[in-house]
Amino acid sequence: MGSVITIEQKILKKNNELAEENRQRFDSHGVFVISLVSSPGSGKTSLLEQSLTILKKNLRVAVIEGDVQTDRDAQRIAAADVPVVQIVTNGTCHLEARMVQDALREMDLDEIDLLFIENIGNLICPASYELGEHLRVVIMSTTEGEDKPLKYPAMFRRSQVLVLNKVDLLPFLSYNLEEAKDFALRVNPALKIFETSCTTGHGIREWTEWLRSTARGRTWNVVSSLQ
Ligand SMILES: Nc1nc2c(ncn2[C@@H]2O[C@H](COP(=O)(O)OP(=O)(O)OP(=O)(O)O)[C@@H](O)[C@H]2O)c(=O)[nH]1
Ligand SMILES: [Mg+2]
Numbered sequence: 001m002g003s004v005i006t007i008e009q010k011i012l013k014k015n016n017e018l019a020e021e022n023r024q025r026f027d028s029h030g031v032f033v034i035s036l037v038s039s040p041g042s043g044k045t046s047l048l049e050q051s052l053t054i055l056k057k058n059l060r061v062a063v064i065e066g067d068v069q070t071d072r073d074a075q076r077i078a079a080a081d082v083p084v085v086q087i088v089t090n091g092t093c094h095l096e097a098r099m100v101q102d103a104l105r106e107m108d109l110d111e112i113d114l115l116f117i118e119n120i121g122n123l124i125c126p127a128s129y130e131l132g133e134h135l136r137v138v139i140m141s142t143t144e145g146e147d148k149p150l151k152y153p154a155m156f157r158r159s160q161v162l163v164l165n166k167v168d169l170l171p172f173l174s175y176n177l178e179e180a181k182d183f184a185l186r187v188n189p190a191l192k193i194f195e196t197s198c199t200t201g202h203g204i205r206e207w208t209e210w211l212r213s214t215a216r217g218r219t220w221n222v223v224s225s226l227q
Contacts (some may be wrong), residue, residue: 018097022132040121
């Protein structure tokens, strides 16, 4: 029993070291890195599609896509004419720093200002694995119920931004947006919250403007400082 815990800790320690290597590499090339986490289907790829269209007008953007199977999300990003590398984990429920390192071999960091990493759809495993990102964004959609921050607190505690997506569906749901925000802030009072709809475009401009100014001002909190 004790040795199992030790092995887990060793794996996480090694991952954190590699994540720090990634972060230093990003910093030395001036690349701002944002990871997106959520349960399956909350809208990570949709938010990317919406955001990239706006951001790519002034910034050089690129994406690393993480999925258990298929390159479907990478194809969606490529259709937006944005450079993308797909990581297929073949069953692993989260991305790890070394997988990001492998993906970086396919990228020229000198040609990138903003790099997005879409993690595997899962509110549990990705919480423990830093990738070297500067900003972790958790997406929660209105169809998931208000209580996810209370039930999966680690993910919300270790993110700096919460995007509440699919607000266009609110008229059809009994979802209480204010309660959801309250639960999220109870777990992490420092969360910056955006409300979006990827189908109507509501809130996308506000989110991308904030992202742009945060990247420019380098005012982000390093993920590891919150652990
Ligand atoms: N009504 C509505 N549907 C949305 C919105 N955003 C995404 N969707 C839909 O939700 C479904 C899942 O969206 P994706 O962007 O693929 O979600 P994801 O988080 O990337 O999913 P995984 O990568 O599989 O974890 C798709 O059918 C989208 O069209 C939204 O704001 N409103
Ligand atoms: Mg996706």
